[in-house]
Amino acid sequence: MDLDVFVTAHRAEWDRLEQLLGRGRRLTGAEADELVALYQRASTHLSLIQSSTPDAVLTGRLTQLVARARATVTGTRRAGWRDAARFFTSAFPAAVYLSRRWWIPTAVLSTLLGVLIGWWVAMNPEVQASIAAPEELRAMTEPGGGYEAYYSSHPAASFAAQVWTNNAQAAAVCLVAGAFLGLPVLWILFLNMANLGVGLGLMASAGRLDVFLGLILPHGLLELTAVFVAAGTGLRLGWTVIDPGPRTRRAALAEQGRAALGMAVGLAAVLFVSGLIEGFVTPSGLPTWARIAIGVAAEAVFLAYVYVLGGRAARAGEVGDVEAADRTASLPTAA
Incomplete structure (x- = not known):
């Protein structure tokens, strides 16, 4: 996989996901659906990069992005009984x-x-x-x-x-x-x-x-x-x-x-x-x-x-x- 081509093809999706995560207000229904879809794509992208052409900087950015998106989508929870x-x-x-x-x-x-x-x-x-x-x-x-x-x-x-x-x-x-x-x-x-x-x-x-x-x-x-x-x-x-x-x-x-x-x-x-x-x-x-x-x-x-x-x-x-x-x-x- 050509990493430069891959990044060029998907950078806009990652930037949009980061933009949705950075908003201080509640998302609309359409924006929430978009965030879930972008989160799933970013997770797939992260897995592809890790298994084929690992890049420390890009992997670090996507790992942080996916973690933030997961916390937003699933909600934070605490371990309990x-x-x-x-x-x-x-x-x-x-x-x-x-x-x-x-x-x-x-x-x-x-x-x-x-x-x-x-x-x-x-x-x-x-x-x-x-x-x-x-x-x-x-x-x-x-x-x-x-x-x-x-x-x-x-x-x-x-x-x-x-x-x-x-x-x-x-x-x-x-x-x-x-x-x-x-x-x-x-x-x-x-x-x-x-x-x-x-x-x-x-x-x-x-x-x-x-x-x-x-x-x-x-x-x-x-x-x-x-x-x-x-x-x-x-x-x-x-x-x-x-x-x-x-x-x-x-x-x-x-x-x-x-x-x-x-x-x-x-x-x-x-x-x-x-x-x-x-x-x-x-x-x-x-x-x-x-x-x-x-x-x-x-x-x-x-x-x-x-x-x-x-x-x-x-x-x-x-x-x-x-x-x-x-x-x-x-x-x-x-x-």
């Missing part, structure tokens, strides 16, 4: 549901890795010796030792807040790091599974695997699921950089990036629940079966939330992105 309700009942569960082909394999492979590391540590005394001295290992694995004391070393409320903050930060890093082809996400996953595997292996070698699982499972099921969802979403974002599909790379990354940011908010809420369980249920005096049952119930509720609400919303066309009226106008792209 309706937006929050839509997010938690539709957008967030749909986004998790649609990314299940990424986070479910991530969960399965990561869990297998953690189990393998645990088996390797448990079966090899020399590996245990490389982790810590024998007396330090005993201090970690004995009754009331490091692994058990960890969950009761601080008041429940402050411990829950600390756990939630740390896990929410880890999930956010997984989501953001996906833009770097997903490589940092794989490293974060490995570190998490290595830490889990070492704990499994050391407690199993001490004959106290049941105690360790009783401490991990109540909160760990939901917590690890949230981490796997974040990691899977990050990997999906990284793959979008490599293969954006039928959309332009910019449009694909914008859509996946907005969904990932929304996912960070939703997962923070999920991790808040797991933090409460870790702070108040895991160190409680409840029987082990009761604590594990609470963890299983929380996990079941989350999966039902994703597959029932999320699946229904996804089949209705929800993709976890912002509402159509708030997205940048773009042209369809042929595969």
